[in-house]
Amino acid sequence: xxxxTHEGMSDTGLAMAVARRDGRALAEIYxxxxxAVWALSRRVLRxxxxxxxxxxxxxxxxWEQPERFDPERGSLRSWLLAQAHGRSVDVVRSxxxxxxxxxxxxxxxxxxxxxxxxxxxxxxxxLAAHVRRALDLLGPDERDPIxxxxxxGRSYRDTALALGQPEGTVKSRIRSGxxxxxxxxxxxxxxx
Amino acid sequence: xxxxxxxxxxxxxxxxxDALDPDExxxxxxxxxxxxxxxxxxxxxxxxLAALTTDEPPPPAVWQRIAAQTGAGDVxxxxxxxxxxxxxxAVPGPTVPGPPQPPPAPPSHLRPRRSRGSQGSGGSAAPRxxxxxxxxxxxxxxxxxxVAGVAIANxxxxxxxLAELAAAAMDQPGAAVATLAASDDGRDxxxxxxxxxxxxxxxxxxxxxxxxxxxxxxxxGGDAPVSLGVIGDxxxxxxxxxxxxxxxxxxxxxxxxxxxxxxxxxxxxxGSFA
Numbered sequence: 001x002x003x004x005t006h007e008g009m010s011d012t013g014l015a016m017a018v019a020r021r022d023g024r025a026l027a028e029i030y031x032x033x034x035x036a037v038w039a040l041s042r043r044v045l046r047x048x049x050x051x052x053x054x055x056x057x058x059x060x061x062x063w064e065q066p067e068r069f070d071p072e073r074g075s076l077r078s079w080l081l082a083q084a085h086g087r088s089v090d091v092v093r094s095x096x097x098x099x100x101x102x103x104x105x106x107x108x109x110x111x112x113x114x115x116x117x118x119x120x121x122x123x124x125x126x127l128a129a130h131v132r133r134a135l136d137l138l139g140p141d142e143r144d145p146i147x148x149x150x151x152x153g154r155s156y157r158d159t160a161l162a163l164g165q166p167e168g169t170v171k172s173r174i175r176s177g178x179x180x181x182x183x184x185x186x187x188x189x190x191x192x
Numbered sequence: 193x194x195x196x197x198x199x200x201x202x203x204x205x206x207x208x209x210d211a212l213d214p215d216e217x218x219x220x221x222x223x224x225x226x227x228x229x230x231x232x233x234x235x236x237x238x239x240x241l242a243a244l245t246t247d248e249p250p251p252p253a254v255w256q257r258i259a260a261q262t263g264a265g266d267v268x269x270x271x272x273x274x275x276x277x278x279x280x281x282a283v284p285g286p287t288v289p290g291p292p293q294p295p296p297a298p299p300s301h302l303r304p305r306r307s308r309g310s311q312g313s314g315g316s317a318a319p320r321x322x323x324x325x326x327x328x329x330x331x332x333x334x335x336x337x338x339v340a341g342v343a344i345a346n347x348x349x350x351x352x353x354l355a356e357l358a359a360a361a362m363d364q365p366g367a368a369v370a371t372l373a374a375s376d377d378g379r380d381x382x383x384x385x386x387x388x389x390x391x392x393x394x395x396x397x398x399x400x401x402x403x404x405x406x407x408x409x410x411x412x413g414g415d416a417p418v419s420l421g422v423i424g425d426x427x428x429x430x431x432x433x434x435x436x437x438x439x440x441x442x443x444x445x446x447x448x449x450x451x452x453x454x455x456x457x458x459x460x461x462x463g464s465f466a
Binding site for chain 2 (some may be wrong): 023024026027030034035036037038039040042043048052055056059060061071074075077078079081082085089113126127128131135146148149151154155156158159168171172174175178181182185190
């Protein structure tokens with residue numbers, strides 16, 4: 001059994017091999033999806049060291065508890081990215097909480113303002129062309145809350161604050177935006 | 193905001209973005225636990241979001257850290273995602289076919305839930321520990337900056353099994369056992385037993401290393417030392433190692449936890465099979 005064998009295996013087959021303590025299967029999963037896990041963690045955290053820690057945690061968690069991935073509920077890539085996003089957001093929130101404590105203690109003079117230029121944030125995202133086209137189909141009302149919350153790691157309350165919109169509006173636009181995004185990606189030939 | 197008997201459609205989307213407040217998140221999770229339809233919606237949202245991310249090459253340190261923690265060490269293939277790595281798969285060198293190791297059954301919670309129907313596709317009879325690593329494969333790993341590693345006994349429920357396997361290998365008639373003498377006082381610090389091309393190292397009398405360091409076993413006698421595996425920090429006493437044919441002299445050194453491509457730290461013990 002060499003790595004060539006693993007290259008021919010499905011993601012689900014690899015996850016099952018990981019459950020059998022097959023280190024090469026873990027390596028092959030990393031080869032396929034490590035770049036996405038890294039990219040998303042880095043995007044949300046905007047810190048390479050923190051992103052490295054999140055990547056390590058995500059893949060080591062797969063090694064320790066492979067049964068948490070349920071192939072009936074979606075792809076391994078989608079699951080890994082959801083893990084990476086959740087952990088990254090946890091880090092962002094705890095860093096924010098720490099900063100707020102520091103501010104309260106007077107260690108910082110000023111609070112960073114809300115996102116002043118959402119458009120710039122969206123444009124600086126390194127998105128694949130088909131993803132950008134799909135996002136652009138949404139229009140800013142639905143696109144911006146998704147981008148701020150997902151890539152910015154913000155809560156919907158923070159997102160509403162940054163956009164100057166009611167929280168309930170932001171919530172429903174996230175939902176309708178995700179639905180449109182799915183259809184737009186399908187139209188681009190991507191089947192999420 | 194909480195309407196337990198209705199489907200919280202907006203919250204499901206915000207939940208998929210990890211953007212709910214903690215109490216709202218708990219409420220959604222409680223609903224998901226009893227509503228498969230909503231769980232499916234969350235899965236779809238996550239799949240949509242996953243399609244937004246484009247791969248970027250992670251730095252080599254990421255895999256090295258994962259390999260050091262899991263023991264999934266010597267596989268150079270992950271390096272293919274790095275920009276400097278060759279696009280072709282790693283050198284398919286004449287890897288030494290290890291003798292089949294007795295694969296103990298994994299703990300029940302780790303067993304695949306589905307039938308083992310995929311066995312015919314190549315995953316059949318995967319040995320629990322892949323360790324056979326020839327000098328050539330090790331060299332390939334070194335060329336691309338990888339770490340020739342081994343599966344170490346790093347799970348709480350496994351060292352006993354590994355210790356038994358090592359003991360069984362040493363008890364075999366004619367077993368090749370090398371005793372490594374400590375560099376400082378010559379005490380018997382560790383034993384290495386070869387079992388075909390694979391083998392085990394048993395740390396008999398070595399201190400636990402500080403955080404960030406690991407023991408690494410080397411084959412000496414060639415042009416340059418060849419890594420036979422990163423052993424861990426000494427808390428686990430037994431690990432599997434690769435023993436290429438013709439291995440005689442061995443050295444154990446202290447290295448950074450991710451391992452080194454050539455010895456950099458102190459040689460703590462040496463020995464030979466002769």
